[in-house]
Amino acid sequence: MIRKRATIADVAARAGVSAQTVSNVVRGTGNMREETRRRVEQTIQELDYRPNRSAQTLRSGVTKMLGVAIPYFDQPFCPMFVEYVARFSRERGYGLVISLYGRDIDSAVNEARRINADGWIILSDVSLEGNDEAFSQDFPIVLAGDCLGAGTVDAVMMPNVEASAYATQWLFDHGCERVGMIGASPRLFDESGQFIPGELDRVMHAVERNVDMRFRGYAQAVARNTMPLDASIALPAAAITRQEGERQAELLIERGGLPDGLFCANDAIALGVLSALNRHGIRVPDDVQVIGFDNTIDAHYMSPALTSIDPDSQEYARWAVEMLIARIEGNDEPPVVKTTAFSLVERESTR
Amino acid sequence: MIRKRATIADVAARAGVSAQTVSNVVRGTGNMREETRRRVEQTIQELDYRPNRSAQTLRSGVTKMLGVAIPYFDQPFCPMFVEYVARFSRERGYGLVISLYGRDIDSAVNEARRINADGWIILSDVSLEGNDEAFSQDFPIVLAGDCLGAGTVDAVMMPNVEASAYATQWLFDHGCERVGMIGASPRLFDESGQFIPGELDRVMHAVERNVDMRFRGYAQAVARNTMPLDASIALPAAAITRQEGERQAELLIERGGLPDGLFCANDAIALGVLSALNRHGIRVPDDVQVIGFDNTIDAHYMSPALTSIDPDSQEYARWAVEMLIARIEGNDEPPVVKTTAFSLVERESTR
Incomplete structure (x- = not known):
């Protein structure tokens, strides 16, 4: 039995959106409600829709690449952060490589040197004091994880x-x-x-x-x-x-x-x-x-x-991506530290 | 106040293990009980111990690189799988790059082509039927995620x-x-x-x-x-x-x-x-x-x-790494599929 391959029009019709919206979801671009994005993603999976290959290849041929280095994946914050970084990188037309560097910030920088990305976001929750030379690389670095790079690189912080x-x-x-x-x-x-x-x-x-x-x-x-x-x-x-x-x-x-x-x-x-x-x-x-x-x-x-x-992790990730892309594209202003806003989300563990 | 920088001997003494064991933990090599590994890791963090930089650089200069491509990170299985793949890669002296490819297997292969790893593990939970050409690349591929690569590449399966x-x-x-x-x-x-x-x-x-x-x-x-x-x-x-x-x-x-x-x-x-x-x-x-x-x-x-x-995810990841390294090192036998064993872990949600 030959199954007809689903087209972008099939997905659009079933999800009740335009073909452009489906395309935006596939490429991770455009603004839409989270609910719409999820409905389209679910429809794509239901219909087993696969985007046109040559269009994808063309797109990937022209994008640049960001890197994000993470100390571990087995606690809930890091995977969430990486998902956001991936989404915002794609929205800006950049690819993303991820590196799991373990406990040691020097190995993060070493790994970064070996992987040919245009710039790196390094998530670190250990102090980087006295480690300035690690950040004097020939690619830009943005620090996430609430540590400061001794004033030598951009950083995002939580409040x-x-x-x-x-x-x-x-x-x-x-x-x-x-x-x-x-x-x-x-x-x-x-x-x-x-x-x-x-x-x-x-x-x-x-x-x-x-x-x-x-x-x-x-x-x-x-x-x-x-x-x-x-x-x-x-x-x-x-x-x-x-x-x-x-x-x-x-x-x-x-x-x-x-x-x-x-x-x-x-x-x-x-x-x-x-x-x-x-x-x-x-x-x-x-x-x-x-x-x-x-x-x-x-x-x-x-x-x-x-x-x-x-702590608005989404904004945290978005800023890290934006600051890094600005450096890649030539921003040579002094390093800045940006701090997110916060709110308390009340659920059942408090009265 | 100047804090003396912790040495490998300080970590070994405090954790009650040999310096060699500390070194094994830092480099992700050697066999030891999980409890020992965790105690050493905690001591490393407590003492803010940082391994000798030049030794690390030397090591990283000689290792090769595996890649692992993951569809998403926001569900619990994927981060666990990546942690295991990273550990076994390190044990075998390989570095690791991770790619988050989204919904589309072709984009996984495209991303892989752009990132210079020696071989790729692709985790996919959607069918790859009719997609054989995607796997005819000039680097070896091992499939994880319980899909078969139409018999053209090695695969690991769960039972x-x-x-x-x-x-x-x-x-x-x-x-x-x-x-x-x-x-x-x-x-x-x-x-x-x-x-x-x-x-x-x-x-x-x-x-x-x-x-x-x-x-x-x-x-x-x-x-x-x-x-x-x-x-x-x-x-x-x-x-x-x-x-x-x-x-x-x-x-x-x-x-x-x-x-x-x-x-x-x-x-x-x-x-x-x-x-x-x-x-x-x-x-x-x-x-x-x-x-x-x-x-x-x-x-x-x-x-x-x-x-x-x-489903013994640890063995699942270990096999994927071993099969990939064997291909990188020249194994040209026909592709194989390996299936893990399983057990039921009883907790509180059953009587």
Whole structure:
């Protein structure tokens, strides 16, 4: 049996849109409602529509290539960020290569040198202090991940301090008497789990590294509510992962004295925390209210669904792409740092 | 204040391992327990240890490069697969580039042509029938994603039919009287939601496309239990995503007549289904037992945690890497298809 191959007109008719809209979806260009984009994508899959090959080849022959280097993929933020970067690159007519560099920023730059892209976005959540020479490459670099490239390259930042202070204050304003945090930097703590005063002082002035800035915002709000900073309810995370969130929440539960509010350094941590609380029959939000950070897609699918700071990751990715393309196209102004706006998306993990 | 930079010996001492083990973790080589690897990685981050730069550069100068092309990143399987591919590539001394090709396999091949890797793993969940010429490139290709390259390239497969029949039978054996499925191919259904007999017949002989093979396994087990195939409890998914799982479960709940067992085409679908069931106060596993497929990390973090078929994704990725490297190094035997083994990981969504 020979199946007739679906045409762009078939897709357009079934999805109830114009052929131009279908073409825009295929090429990742144009402005349309998210709902329309998804309906067209689903129709493309239902009809197994394949765009004309030579048109695609022609298009790909003329595009340039961006690169994005990511430390890991197994936590929810990175895949979301890469999806956005891919979409905005395509919208601007650029291809994209992705590199998974592991723990080491130097290897990110080395990998970048070997892959022939016109410029790179490097996502890093570890400090790049003293690493200036890594950024003196013959291709432009934009930093994402809330670290500064010692003023030598463009960077995008999230409003980490403000948003974390807001989330913590929000918990106090919504009935919490003791608000804890999970996901502080391990460097803040000595071996008995107490704060190291010098490190605490350093973090209270942090202007980069998201874990440090998020702790800083948390600590500011705690101080405003005349609650002492308490290392028994503000816990470190060796990595900002679901696994660590779960492990630290287990420790907190074992130890007793659970706070009635928990601000988590990111959604990954919060997902692990919710999992541990659920397993121990601790009710969220009745016994403990929980807020995450990143507003990843997983926040919606948790049970209870997770209230989370939305740092506008889409704008974050869009700016990184725009800044990089501007450099590739010749912008030689001094490096700039752009910071997104935030909002709190209330779901079921808070009252 | 000048902080002394951490050395490999500092990391080894604190993590309680040898310097060689630390080196193996940094370079992604060597065999060790997962727990050891994680402890070393956490210590590296705690101490902010950065491996010696020139050693890294030297290493990267001599490695070759694999490519992996992925259709999307916003569902849980793909990031996990890429993490495994990256680890096994590194273990074999190869670098890795990742390409996000969107919906169209031809664009995957076009992207691959432009990025100078020594060979490509292409993950595709849409059929590649009639697309043979796409695979006649001057670099080797290995297909992942349970589609066959018309016998022209190596492929890795999951045991889709057997594992899906097993999961469905397991539900019947554990108290379910009616087992439904979410995530069948939309092509099976006419506009009133009834099965199209010709399409049903085609799928009952499917040897590629994971959604088709998983439906085939489900239907086999249903037939063995003398239950008629019922289109009111076997629902399509336009895409195998959390969003579609949620949407289809909402339809099923609205319509009434919820089955007491649900086999989901993958974990993404199952996560959406659990979210919808939770929201409607339908108890899992008391009212409905749910099984997913892929055993992604998210399965563990759901509430209730998701019982899922583990198709050994790690082996799946390892084989793809090994087969590709063998081709790069000169293997010119006829193409082969390798299929992984499976197990069922029981968690809280089943009784």
